[in-house]
Amino acid sequence: MELDKIEAVVRPRNPWESIDLGFSMVQRWWKPLYKVWFAIALPLFLSLHLFFYFFYESLWMATLMIWWLKPFLDRILLHFFSQALFGEHPSIWQTLKASLFKTRLLLALSLGRFDFARSFNLPVLQLEGGKRATERIKLLQKNNTQAVWLTIVCMHFEGILLISVIGLLYFMMPLSYSADFYALEGLWLEIMNMIFYFLVLSIVEPLYVAGGFALYLNRRTHLEAWDIYLAFRRIAAHSK
Amino acid sequence: MRLLDTTRPVETPEGIELELRVAGPIVRALAWAIDFCIRILFYIVLLFLSTQLERLGNGLLLLSIFVLEWFYPVLFEVYRQGATPGKNALKIKVLHESGTPVDWSASMIRNLLRVVDFLPFSYGLGLIAMLINKDFKRIGDLAAGTIVVYQEEIPCLKNEKAWGDESALPMPIVLSLEEQQAIINFADRAQQLPPARAIELANIVTPLTGKTGEAGIKSLYQLANGLIGCQQPLSPSEHIALT
Numbered sequence: 001m002e003l004d005k006i007e008a009v010v011r012p013r014n015p016w017e018s019i020d021l022g023f024s025m026v027q028r029w030w031k032p033l034y035k036v037w038f039a040i041a042l043p044l045f046l047s048l049h050l051f052f053y054f055f056y057e058s059l060w061m062a063t064l065m066i067w068w069l070k071p072f073l074d075r076i077l078l079h080f081f082s083q084a085l086f087g088e089h090p091s092i093w094q095t096l097k098a099s100l101f102k103t104r105l106l107l108a109l110s111l112g113r114f115d116f117a118r119s120f121n122l123p124v125l126q127l128e129g130g131k132r133a134t135e136r137i138k139l140l141q142k143n144n145t146q147a148v149w150l151t152i153v154c155m156h157f158e159g160i161l162l163i164s165v166i167g168l169l170y171f172m173m174p175l176s177y178s179a180d181f182y183a184l185e186g187l188w189l190e191i192m193n194m195i196f197y198f199l200v201l202s203i204v205e206p207l208y209v210a211g212g213f214a215l216y217l218n219r220r221t222h223l224e225a226w227d228i229y230l231a232f233r234r235i236a237a238h239s240k
Numbered sequence: 241m242r243l244l245d246t247t248r249p250v251e252t253p254e255g256i257e258l259e260l261r262v263a264g265p266i267v268r269a270l271a272w273a274i275d276f277c278i279r280i281l282f283y284i285v286l287l288f289l290s291t292q293l294e295r296l297g298n299g300l301l302l303l304s305i306f307v308l309e310w311f312y313p314v315l316f317e318v319y320r321q322g323a324t325p326g327k328n329a330l331k332i333k334v335l336h337e338s339g340t341p342v343d344w345s346a347s348m349i350r351n352l353l354r355v356v357d358f359l360p361f362s363y364g365l366g367l368i369a370m371l372i373n374k375d376f377k378r379i380g381d382l383a384a385g386t387i388v389v390y391q392e393e394i395p396c397l398k399n400e401k402a403w404g405d406e407s408a409l410p411m412p413i414v415l416s417l418e419e420q421q422a423i424i425n426f427a428d429r430a431q432q433l434p435p436a437r438a439i440e441l442a443n444i445v446t447p448l449t450g451k452t453g454e455a456g457i458k459s460l461y462q463l464a465n466g467l468i469g470c471q472q473p474l475s476p477s478e479h480i481a482l483t
Contacts, residue, residue, distance in 0.1 A: 008244035016330065017390060020246045020264030020376065027374065028244055153266050157367060164364025171360055207371070211266065225433055225441060231422030232444040239413050239448045 003226060005086045010227045013218050015146040022214030026206050029084045033206055036080050039092045041073055045198055059190045063197055070205065071108035071118070075099035077209040078122055102129060119212020120147035140219050147215055154208040161200045166193075248375055248387065250339040258339055261390040263332040264376045265367060268388055272363075274326030279308055310351070317347040323391070331391045346384040353380035403427040408469070409462035412448065420467050427464035430457060 003010075008021060026033065045066060052062035076099045083090045090098070099105075103126040104112075115121060124136050141147070169192075221227060247259040286304055290297030316324040322333035322342050334342050334350070342350075357366030357378045366378035375387055415423075430438045442449070442456035449459040 006243075007241075009247075014331075014390065014393070016263070016267040017246060017261060019266050020262065021244065023264050023266075023371070023376070024244055024246050024374075027372075149270065150266060153269050156269070157265075160362045160364055160367060163361045164367075167360035167364070203371070223433075224437055225426070225429060228422050228426045228429070228441055229444065231419055232426075232441055235415060235419050235422070235445050236447050239445075 002086065003230060004233065006230075007085055007087055010221055010230055012222050012227060015144070015215060015218060018214045018218035019146065019150055019211040020214075021218075022210035022212070023207055025081055025085070025210045025214065029081075032084065032089050033077075033080055034202070036076065036092055036095055037202060037206065040076055040096060041198075041202070044069070044073075049194065059187075059194055063194055066198070066201070068109065068113065070201075071113060071122075072099065072105060073201075073205060074119070074122055074209050075103050075105065075126055077206050078126055078213055081210055081213050082123070082127055099126075104133075116151045117141060117144065117147040119150060119208055120144060120215050122209070123213055123216040140216070140223070144215070144219065147212060150208065150211050150215070154204055154211070157207075158200055158204045161203060162196060165196045165200065246376075250337075252339065260335065260339055260387065262375050263388045263390055265370045267330050267332055268370070268376070271324070271326035271330045271332060274329055275312070275324050276326075278325055279312060282308065313351045314344075314347045317342050317351075318344055327388075331393075332388055333391050334386050334388055337385050337387050342386055346386050349384035350380035350386050353383050356380070403430075403461040403464055406458060406461040406465055408465040409459065410466050411463060423460060424464050424467055427461050430460075 008025070013021065048065050049059060049062040052058055052065070076095055079090065079095050079098045108118075108122075108125070112118065112121075120141065121137050124140060125133050128136060246262050246264065248262050250258045250260055252258060283301075283305060286301055290301040293300065313324050316327075317334050320328070322335055327333055334347070336342060336346060354366075357363055357369070357380055359365045363378075366380070369378045369382070370376045373382070375381075377387065381387060411420075426441065430441075433441070438457055439453055442460055443452050445460070446452055446456060449456050449463070451459050
């Protein structure tokens with residue numbers, strides 16, 4: 001990691017503020033971000049749904065699978081952010097490779113799935129790696145309630161957006177149809193819900209991962225004085 | 241491209257450049273949740289009281305819900321430095337875009353437009369607006385020209401005592417304001433850093449201090465003391481003599 005190349009202002013922030021920085025990352029890099037995201041998540045989404053539809057005749061199981069595979073999708077997003085922050089844009093293949101191997105994916109898909117500080121621990125596991133990861137998490141996570149709140153609020157954001165999209169559709173419907181809306185059953189309703197869920201996931205998941213990543217960066221900025229490091233490097237450069 | 245940050249530069253009429261630290265959706269959602277809980281508690285109490293008054297109580301309850309829903313945020317924002325209890329708990333507040341405190345009209349507009357932000361259900365539109373906008377403004381903020389920022393933290397430098405009990409040294413070369421600030425920050429935070437890291441940092445500026453290791457840290461303390469104009473701490477006897 002070359003800290004000099006970082007494309008964000010490095011300063012010790014209050015934890016909430018650092019989450020906001022994560023949200024700004026999504027705002028700035030949304031184009032390349034969604035290119036990578038849809039290139040990987042969309043085929044996964046489609047193939048899972050087709051598979052479950054033809055073999056088990058159920059779509060909700062596929063949606064559940066997508067939900068369960070979130071840690072994998074998170075790794076893709078985190079890889080993207082960690083590269084974009086230093087001015088690099090990796091190819092889709094590189095991203096896939098970096099998020100599948102040596103990132104403790106199996107643990108994350110089982111026990112770690114219910115870890116509420118998931119977004120914060122992920123950078124330690126994926127970017128630092130190594131055997132001392134658990135120790136590192138303990139050190140970094142001290143007094144870090146914000147990571148848990150981030151998870152809780154993002155869960156609510158998902159719910160709010162999902163209800164909003166469905167509500168919007170309902171509002172837009174002519175009155176004569178809306179009576180049928182409740183009666184609407186079967187495949188179409190299910191497919192619609194799936195697509196809505198995927199859309200909402202595409203909005204919230206990048207924010208969640210970026211927020212956790214920024215929290216992690218901020219913690220390290222505090223512990224290792226990255227801001228001072230960068231300023232000292234500049235001083236050294238022109239006092240030679 | 242400008243380095244990524246969540247601050248918004250504002251120039252005051254006096255020509256001073258300020259940086260407002262804009263607050264994002266997560267803190268604001270939590271602040272809203274706290275305010276919501278406070279109002280709900282209030283309503284529960286009112287509900288108990290109003291049952292004593294039968295139909296009159298019903299009317300009063302509905303009236304008070306109306307007043308509280310619409311004016312709770314406005315009154316707090318205008319009379320409590322732009323912060324409702326929820327916002328205050330999370331150390332954020334509402335300001336005009338220019339950095340001045342909110343007035344009645346701006347606060348009324350931003351809170352009346354909650355109805356729009358609330359569409360289609362539970363702040364869906366407001367959330368989307370905040371996520372798209374660079375200053376995390378919801379529609380009410382856009383209309384009223386307001387901004388939600390973090391309350392200032394007053395930096396508490398331990399000014400009474402010189403760092404590391406060192407004497408002050410003048411700066412050997414001219415440094416930019418930002419670089420001077422970094423040296424002061426180092427002196428302020430060096431104690432909390434792991435010792436190895438502090439030495440590592442001090443070694444970077446060896447060209448400036450001409451020293452390495454512990455001696456480097458010491459001379460950085462001296463430079464920082466020089467920057468904030470702190471003299472060598474007085475011994476107790478000197479102190480008495482001066483007073």
